[in-house]
Amino acid sequence: DIQMTQSPSSLSASVGVRVTITCRASQSISSYLNWYLQKPGKAPKLLIYAASSLQSGVPSRFSGSGSGTDFTLTISSLHPEDFATYYCQQSYSSPWTFGQGTKVEIK
Amino acid sequence: QLHLQESGPGLVKPSETLSLTCTVSGAPITSKAYYWGWIRQSPGKGLEWVGSFYHSVSTYSNPSLQSRVTVSTDTSKNQFSLKLTSVTAADTAVYFCARDDLMGSSSRLDYWGQGTLVTVSS
Numbered sequence: 001d002i003q004m005t006q007s008p009s010s011l012s013a014s015v016g017v018r019v020t021i022t023c024r025a026s027q028s029i030s031s032y033l034n035w036y037l038q039k040p041g042k043a044p045k046l047l048i049y050a051a052s053s054l055q056s057g058v059p060s061r062f063s064g065s066g067s068g069t070d071f072t073l074t075i076s077s078l079h080p081e082d083f084a085t086y087y088c089q090q091s092y093s094s095p096w097t098f099g100q101g102t103k104v105e106i107k
Numbered sequence: 108q109l110h111l112q113e114s115g116p117g118l119v120k121p122s123e124t125l126s127l128t129c130t131v132s133g134a135p136i137t138s139k140a141y142y143w144g145w146i147r148q149s150p151g152k153g154l155e156w157v158g159s160f161y162h163s164v165s166t167y168s169n170p171s172l173q174s175r176v177t178v179s180t181d182t183s184k185n186q187f188s189l190k191l192t193s194v195t196a197a198d199t200a201v202y203f204c205a206r207d208d209l210m211g212s213s214s215r216l217d218y219w220g221q222g223t224l225v226t227v228s229s
Contacts, residue, residue: 001170032213043203043219044154050213087154091214095169098154 002026002090006099012107019075021102023088028068032092035064035073038101039084047086048073078104109133111204111220119198119227125191129204129220136185137162142207142214145178145189148222149200159207160187194227201225 003026013019023033031051036044046055048064051071061076075082083106088099115127129143136143144159144167158168158178168176177190191198202225206218 034215036216043205043222044216045219046215046217049215049217050210055215055217089154089216094167095171096156096214096216098156100153 001095002029002093002097004088004090004097004099006086006088006102008102009100010103010105012105013078014107015078015080017078019078019082019104021073021086021104023066023071023073023099025069025071025090025092029090029092031067032090033064033066033071034089034091035062036087036089037082037084038087044087080106109206109218111206111218113202113204113220113223115223115225117224117226119194119225120229121195121227122193125189125194125198125225125227127189127202127204127223127225129187129189131185131187131206134206135182136180136187137182140209142167142209143187144205144207146203146205146216146219147198147200148203149197151197152200155200157189157191157202196227199225199227 005024033051035048038044052064085101085103110132112130119125142159145157158176160166160178166178175192180187201222203222204220205216207214208217
C-alpha cells in the first residue's frame with residue numbers, strides 16, 4: 001500500500017493568515033492526489049482533485065500543488081469556517097489511502 | 108442534487124456480521140462514470156477505504172479486509188450494501204458511503220453520506 005504522510009499534524013493560526021499543509025507519498029503517485037476538509041461530526045468534503053484542480057463550489061483561497069511524491073495544500077487567507085481537519089488521499093493505486101490528517105485550530 | 112444515506116444497526120456483537128446499506132438519490136448506481144464505495148473512520152486508524160463496486164458488476168476491497176468484505180447492489184432500489192464478517196472491536200468506526208468519480212485513470216471521492224457509527228461490543 002502507498003503510505004501518505006502529512007505535516008504538520010496540527011497547527012494554530014489566526015484568521016487572515018496564509019496556511020500551508022504538506023503531504024508526502026511513499027512512492028510516486030504522479031498527480032493523483034486529492035485534498036479533503038472535515039469538520040467534527042461531518043463527512044469529508046472534497047476541496048482539490050488531481051493535485052491542483054479546484055472542486056466546483058470551493059473558494060479560490062484554496063489551492064494545491066505538487067507531483068510525484070510531494071504535495072502542498074495552501075489556504076491563502078484563513079477564514080473562520082476553515083478551521084477543520086484536512087486530509088490528503090492518493091488515487092494512483094488501489095487501495096486508496098489517506099494521510100493521517102492536519103488539524104487547523106484557531107490561535 | 109446527489110444524496111447518499113447510510114443505514115443499519117449501530118451496535119454489532121463481536122464475531123458477528125456488520126451490515127450497512129447506502130441509499131442513493133439523484134444518480135443511478137449503474138452509471139459507468141462512477142465507482143461507489145465505503146470508507147470508514149476510526150480514532151485509531153483514521154480514514155480507511157473499505158471497498159467499492161463498478162457498474163454493479165465489479166467489486167473491489169481493501170486487501171487488509173478482503174476476505175471479510177462483501178459489497179453488493181440492489182439496482183431496483185438504487186442501493187448498495189456492505190457486509191463485514193467476523194467483526195472485532197477494531198471494526199468500530201464511522202462508516203461512510205461515497206461516490207468515486209472516475210477521471211480517466213484517476214478518481215475523486217466527490218459525494219459522501221453523512222456517516223453512521225457502528226460499535227462492536229457485546
